[in-house]
Amino acid sequence: MKKTMLTLCLFWCSAFLFAQDYFPENEGVKANNNNYTAFTNAKIYVTPTEVINKGTLLIQNDKIVNVGSSINLPSNTITVDLEGKSIYPSFIDVYSKFGVEQAKKPSGGGRSAQYEAEREGFYWNDHIMPENDAIAKFKYDDKAAKELRDAGFGIVNSHIHDGIARGTGVLVALNASGTDANRVLDDRSAQYFSLERSVLKKQSYPSSLMGTLALLRQMYSDADWYAKGNSNTKDRSLEALIANKGMVQIFEAKDKGHALRADKIGDANGIQYTILGGGNEFERIAEIKATNAKYIIPIDFPEAYDVSDPYQEGYVSLQDMRFWNQAPSNPKVLAENGVVFSLTPYDLKSISKFNDNLMKAILYGLPKTKALEALTTVPAQILGKENKIGSLKAGTYANFLITSGDIFDKSTTLYENWVQGTQNIINDKDIKDIRGDYSITLEGQSFDASITGEIAKPKIEVKQDTVKLTSKLAYDNNWIQLSFATDKGEKTYRMTGAVTKDSDNLSGRLILPNGTESFFTAVKKSTFEEKDKKDDETEAPKVMPVTFPNVGYGYTSIPKQENVLFKNATVWTSEDDGILENTDVLVKDGKISKIGKDLNAGRAKVIDATGKHVTAGIIDEHSHIAALAVNEAGHNSTAEVKMEDVVDPEHMGIYRSLAGGVTSLQLLHGSANPIGGRSAILKLKWGEEADGLIYDNSPKFIKFALGENVKQSNWGSRSRFPQTRMGVEQVFMNYFQRAKEYDTKKKNGEAYRYDEEMEVLAEIINGERFISCHSYVQSEINMMMKVAEKFGFVVNTFTHILEGYKVADKMAKHGVGAGTFSDWWAYKYEVNDAIPYNAAIMQKQGVTVAINSDDREMIRRLNQEAAKTIKYGGMTELEAWKMVTINPAKLLHLDDRTGSIKVGKDADLVLWSGHPMSIYTKAEKTMIEGVTYFDLEMDKQQRAAINKERNELVKMMLNEKAGGNKMQAPKKSVKRVLTCDSL
Incomplete structure (x- = not known):
């Protein structure tokens, strides 16, 4: 009766509460209910770190009035005794789709061919939609709200999950008895961004990650320009972006590397994003911590792979196995490193899985206090609503959970979830414990x-x-229904009865197997006792150590610089000194310190190189390994994009290239457009994060392209200009003329809109940035040199250039170098005239020539590719070797730092087992700036360690299956092979 009266009272209270306070009262006789409700004798978690035993929580209407161990209760107070029970703040989800109509991908596939925006009065790119407001598409969802409340959530922050700039979110209380007038706590709660295009918009740009990042940079520049009143037209997108600037800014990254990329965008524009993580932040925790961002962390842990079939087991990479093992430790690692984070059920197929994964994270070491903070106070801080939600302090909303005990104990029952003072019963808290x-x-x-x-x-x-x-x-509402069968199921006894508080026995109506009605009594012999926690607690599985990078051949710690003396080697200097026999090379502080005979090692590590060869590290002038994307094909000019934005430091091509003696490369944009993106010049420092691979004070390069690819001959497009070689020339003429005019305006001090694309092209005209130009046919090679001369600059490198032998004299006169293949030809129409003597002929005409790979496999044997120029063209061994060391260094303007063995240069060196151009020779050690990033003996040890770890993980997964846990089918994760024309 008491429970019925309390529920009835609260219903009337909420009914009056959720009428608008300024609405006229025109019907009947109404009176506001201002009674209080006091929950007494409970263990109250005011905040995760402020706990009151035997406390009282006093609420009125939708707010908490007071909380404490001893408080005075007003006379009009209803008291609820919660002896032995606990009260927690309800959970908050900062990253939700709740109630907001989401964009759905239209049916039909194929690549979009629309290059201009379809909207007028908005930003020039349709994927930028900050004008969108989630409240405009919000409709309260009773079913979803109940599922969230049952999981402990009282408040969600929702938005439209579509586009790069997504607009604002809506903060909603999951109050079944309220109206939107009361549920909606903030109709513009945060501004959202992501790295993903809209699924609805057809505009083709951006078509890549690097295009998205470039677009975000330009968007912020344009917003600043617009805010200063420089535009003659109205842009509702930029106006919304500017108006939303003071809001919380949330960026969907979903990956540790993307989190660092997003943070860079924010830092460049004075914005500290809150970042939606991907669950792999533990792999780069130092860099994640250095962002100083708050994080929203999904706990969508992967299921174990079913590896019971040894053949199928081979499909699963060690990286994927390891991630299954390590992922549940991510929240613990974040907490240990002082990263502020909230937790979200984002991307879970079922909200019911959230609590299971939360318990798993705690089992893996996440402290319970941190878990509670991540669900209450931290999300409130992220949203700037600490004074309203996230705790049980006086004045906050009455959003709280009533539980049987520790909310993070598996045996605990969640009884009620109160939202804005409205009771939501999950399980009856007055139910009698019949266990025994x-x-x-x-x-x-x-x-x-x-x-x-x-x-x-x-x-x-x-x-x-x-x-x-x-x-x-x-068992429901203090009634039981019990049945069991005997005699191999032939006789069934059915029982039902009310459970009473004054008896430990169970009794009631009985239906016998023959249908006769009778009575039964179940006499209680003993009470159920919880197992000792120490006995009941499951031990967390062993978590494999993180490596750098966190893949099979990663290192347990990032390699360190050493002082090394290579003793008694054959030294290929790639300088005028030529090849030196029985010579020592001393490496000190990352530099080549001395070259000579019988050098004193001092404290340096001595490596006996007798009978072995030491060379400068190989440099690949043209590569596409270690990239997350190669082409931004959305426009015919994409000078604004940067390959530095998409460096993939975990790409196995890095390690394999080191095993082939490669220490540096130019990571080039592809050839989907005449004017491509800016290059990344990398040192292959395996184990470093992306920025650690990029040369400091890196030379500025950009990729241009000619021929079949840029006019889209090979993928059937008929919509993007240019479609002919004549059109390609006009693209160059047009863009350089525009860049010249832009640069003139800038130099004259006139007002101008910052255009990153024009800035880059102006750098080319001013000799500050160098072109590596994809090329094949002599006519186009001539055309490109003439365009450059018209605008007063020199093309730096023609790459591929398989008809270079036809125009080598003109190339030498222009001053352009060549990066070419040793013996590729006839793989498509425009290379039908290629010959393997190409490199030697250009070299003899005075052109600086490098042999490059443009291929993930060939990069590992560039030493042998260089040797082919001896066969085809009669090059000397030393001149042939220069084509993969000092010559590419010259083309990349790095020859003062690397590419040869000379005192003062970076210690980028390779120790070979024999002659460096022999097919039988192996790279034994590959060193960059005095750090050994590949060691043949260590590689053997790693192979053994990989097998051991893999076997251990397989056993863990077999145990998971034996324990009846849900498994996922084995699958092979293969990174897509990216080439010049990959889209």
Whole structure:
């Protein structure tokens, strides 16, 4: 009766509460209910770190009035005794889709061919939509709200998950009895961004990650320009972006590397994003911490792979196996390193999985206090709503959970979730605990029954003697329904009865197997006792150590610089000194310190190189390994994009290239457009994060392209200009003329809109940036040199240039170098005239020539590719070797730092087992700036360690399957091979 009256009182209270306070009262006789409700004798978590034992929580209407161990209760107070129970703040999800209509990808596939925006009065790119407001598409969803409340959530922050700039979010209380007037706590709660295009918009740009990052940079520049009143037209997108600037800014990264990329965009524009993570932040925790960002962390942990079939097991990479093992430790690692984070059920297929994964994270070491902070106070801080939500302090919303005990204990029952002072019953808190051991006598037969499980969801096991019987138990609203069958299922006994507080026994109506009605009594013999926590607690599985990078051949720690003396080697200097026999090379502080005979090692590590060869590290002038994207094909000019934005430091091509003696490369944009993106010049420092691979004070390069690819001959497009070689020339003429005019305006001090694309092209005209131009046919090579001369600059490098031998004299006169293949030809129409003597002929005409790979496999044997120029063209060994060392260094303007063995240069060196151009020779050590990033002996040890770790992980997964856990089918994760024309 007391429970009924309390519920009725709260209903009337909420009914009056959620009418607008300024609405006229025109019907009947109304009176506001201003009664208080006090929850007494509970363990109250005011905040995760402020806990009151035997406390009282006093609420009125939708707010908390007071909380403490001893407070004065007003006379009009309803008291609820919660002896032995706990109260927690309700959970908050900062990153939700709740109630907001989401964009759905239209049916039909194929690549979009629309190059201009379809909207007028908005930003020039359709994927930028800051004008969108989630509140405009919000509709309260009762079913979803109940599922979230049952999981402990009281408030969600929702938005439209579509586009790069997505607009504003809406903060909603999951109050079933309220209206949107009261549920909506903030209709513009945050501004959202992502790295993903809109699924609805057809505009083709951006088509890549680097295009998206470039677009974000330009968007912020344009917003600043617009805010200063420089535009003659109205742009509702930029106006919204500017108006939303003071809001919380949330960026969907979903990956540790993307988090660092997003943070760079924010830093460049004075914005500290809150970042949605991807669950792999533990792999680069130092860099994640250095962002100083708050994080929203999904806990969508992967299921174990079913590796019971040894053949299928081979599909699963060690990296994927390891991630399964390590992912649940991510919240713990974040907490240990002082990263502020909230937790979200984002991307879970079912909200019911959230609590299971939360318990798993705690099992893996996440402290319970940090877990509670991540669900209450931290999300409130992220949203700037600490004074309203996230705690049980006086004045905050009455959003709280009533539990049977520790909310992070698996045996705990969640009874109620109060939202804005409205009671939501999850499980009846007044339900009697019927768990225990019972004796039942029916028709002269004795049966033993054991009731275990959760208080609100008990389970039963019935035995006759030692035989386990098929049985069922339902328990709801203090009524039980019990049945079990004997005689191999032929006889079924059905029982039902009310559970009373004054008796430990269970009794009620019985239906015998023959249909006769009778009575039963189950006599309680003993009370159910929880197992000792130490016995019941499951031990967390062993977590494999993180490596750098966190893949099979990663290192347990990032390699360190050493002082090394290579003793008694054959030294290929790639300088005028030529090849030196029985010579020492001393490496000190990352530089080549001395070259000579019988050098004093001092404290340097001595490596006996007798009978071995030491060379400068190989440099690949043209490569596409270690990239997350190659082409931004959305426009015919994409000078604004940067390959530095998409460096992939975990790409196995890095390690394999080191094994082939490669230490540096130019990571080039592809050839999808005449004017491509800016290059990244890398040192292959395996284990470093992306920025650690990029040369400091890196030379400025950009990729241009000619021929079939840029006019889209090979992928059937008929919509993007240019479609002919004549059109390609006009693209160059047009863009350089525009860049010249832009640069003139800038130099004259006139007002101008910052245009990153024009800035880059102006750098080319001013000799500050160098072109590597994809080329094949002599006519186009001539055309490109003439365009450059018209605008007063020199093309730096023609790459591929398989008809270079036809125009080598003109190239030498222009001053352009060549990066070419040793012996590729006839793989497409425009290379039909290629010959393997190309490199030697250009070299003899005075052109600086490098042999490059443009291929993930060939890069590992560039030493052998260089040797082919000896066969085809009669090059000397030293001149041939220069084509993969000092010559590419010259083309990349790095020859003062690397590419040869000379005192003062970077110690980028390779120790070879024999002659460096022999097919039988192996790179034994590959060193960059005095750090050994590849060691042949260590590689052998790693192979053994990989097998051992893999076997251990397989055993763990087999144990998961034996334990009845859900598994996922084995699958092979293969990174897409990116080439010049990859889209």
